[in-house]
Amino acid sequence: MQKIKPFDHLILILGVLFLCAPVVMALMSSTHAAIDIHSNGLSLLPGGNGIETYTKVLTHKGGFTGDVTGLLMLRNSLIMGLGFAVGKIALSMMAAYALVYFRFRFATLLFWAIFATLLLPLEVRIMPSYQVMSELHLLNTYTGLIVPLLASATGTFFFRQFFRSVPDELLEAARIDGAGPVKFFIDVLVPLSKTMMAAIFIIMFIYGWNQYLWPLLMTTDESFYTLMRGIKSILQVWVGSQIPDYNEAFALAVLAMVPPVAVVVIFQRMFIKGLTESDK
């Protein structure tokens, strides 16, 4: 048996504390009253306001129009996250399919062009993107929120690498079996890519879920508020002697963590299962 080394454990424990403490602190603080937090600082022990705060955050109608509840924000964030993940997977898979399996002019050049867009983050092209959406009258729509960000160099790259690792004989067998390009894609490649799709789903869902700048710019209608904007708007009210509702901000933050964690937990299982069981 290996000897237990106290020093190694100390480092590991420190690491765990370092990663977990802020989360615990947010969770605990969200159960205190706002004034309590303001006067006594963050807390590591549970307070007595938990249920009250969470109920309020989820159902209280806030915002200028008085229609924005936590549930609505949660729904919007989910739409963003799912729309991003599903849309990006669909789009990048098809792009990668074209790049890998079809011989056409400048395919390599095209791939590198797509790849190069990795170097250009959203922030660089945010003004032109905004203008395009504005001229298409897509401001304040889910379409406008999701579609402009769907092209994914990362996804295309991952799927391209994956497709290239699929043995050629599989394509040849499918061709002899009379499967055309569409059939081969749907009947063979899509089922084979399940693990890859799970991995990309995790990344893209969280990417969409955490979007802040783009929704802020694209939507003025409060019914499109996402959780990220909700948290920010609670903390923005520091006008005069008003104390921000720290507890609510924390509660929202905790709520905002739940779906991504759930996604990771669910898909991680699939991911690992796929990795250990599949052989191509």
Place this chain on the structure above:
Amino acid sequence: MAELTLKSVGKTYAGGVDAVSDVNIDIKDGEFIVLVGPSGCGKSTLLRMVAGLETVTRGDVHIGGRRVNDLDPAERDIAMVFQNYALYPHMSVRDNMAYGLKNRGESKAVIEERVAEAARMLELGQYLDRKPRALSGGQRQRVAMGRAIVRQPSAFLFDEPLSNLDAKLRVSMRMEIRKLQQRLGTTSLYVTHDQLEAMTLADRLVVLNGGRVEQIGAPLEVYRKPASTFVASFIGAPAMSLLDARIEGGQLSLAGHALARLGNAPGPVTLGLRAEDLRIVDTGLPMRVEYVEELGAQRIIHGMVGDQALAVTDTHDTPLGPEVRVAVDSAKIHLFDAQSGRRMDKRLQTVSEPAE
């Protein structure tokens, strides 16, 4: 069920490399043809051209009298078995076999019946609902064959189907393939680099070298009358020993020893000697023993005659000295042109003399 004809078929790759040139083969209905040759000889390219996975640069491919050069693989009415099986990993054995039929729009009942029939033939019945990864290599290869059988094609194409199996399984699968093919009577084209596999399976062998056909013939014909030094050294194990010899004054002589009286034109020739045609005797061609391969029933003695290698099969197990004497039966020698390597007819003089 169909004839398969290749007419001066050639393939040039985009880089200008000639992979296959001027191949002519007429395959009769139900015949089992084996394409054999070393790696890179173009045998797989040739097969893939028949399958439609490679375009045909020159010549015509006919299947069942139909010119198929420009047809899709699915329209050629062929089935192919790949070296790495190429089973769809996410489909059950049943779905793997049924996939091609489904795509052709066969009715459910027909698919069910054919899959059951193939599963019975290949003893796969209990595995029908398993995924390929839960099967052994031999079973996977059976599934791949099942996938070919259910389509009832006019021709089977095999691309080194046994190379991924271990030696023992390879022998039993070889037998199964042969039996199956004879039962179904389907024209088959089989690619292998294993000469033993080629010999045992084929109705006729096609020996390829550098993209060209060296010889086409029944296994024994190819074995007994190799058309060139390449075929001679490739078919048969141990390989035929090829030695530089001379014909002078009606005598074939090797390293200063006269072996036979020949009426051929004088000059240098390449002499081919099969190990099993030679015997260890008391007087004869002297050979320095280098090493001995013990195979149980027999042993193969490798040695040097002068500075040329020679192998002799011997069934005795008496200890050997550093030098042995080898008897050469002049009726069983092969002669090849020293330059071109093509087979030469030997003209034995009837007056026999003790070979010395």
